[in-house]
Amino acid sequence: MKTKSIQIDRRKCQYCGKCASVCPKGVFGEKTGLFRKVVQIIKPQACIGCFSCLAVCPNQAITEIKHNFIL
Numbered sequence: 001m002k003t004k005s006i007q008i009d010r011r012k013c014q015y016c017g018k019c020a021s022v023c024p025k026g027v028f029g030e031k032t033g034l035f036r037k038v039v040q041i042i043k044p045q046a047c048i049g050c051f052s053c054l055a056v057c058p059n060q061a062i063t064e065i066k067h068n069f070i071l
Helices: 018-022 052-056
Strands: 004-008 028-032 037-041 062-066
Touching: 004 037, 018 028, 018 052, 052 062
Parallel strands: none
Antiparallel strands: 004 062, 028 037
């Protein structure tokens, strides 16, 4: 059961591509918005929670989400 994942703040993303370049699972892709390109999570289920993307993002556009599951 996955307890951690990531999210991208599209207002902060400058589409530098650093997150995509370090992701071992190819979780990221691009989306062309009204004014600029942004990075989006295209394969959330592939994320292994290494958080390499979080460490390399120069704009702190990627954050960790912790999920609380009650069994």
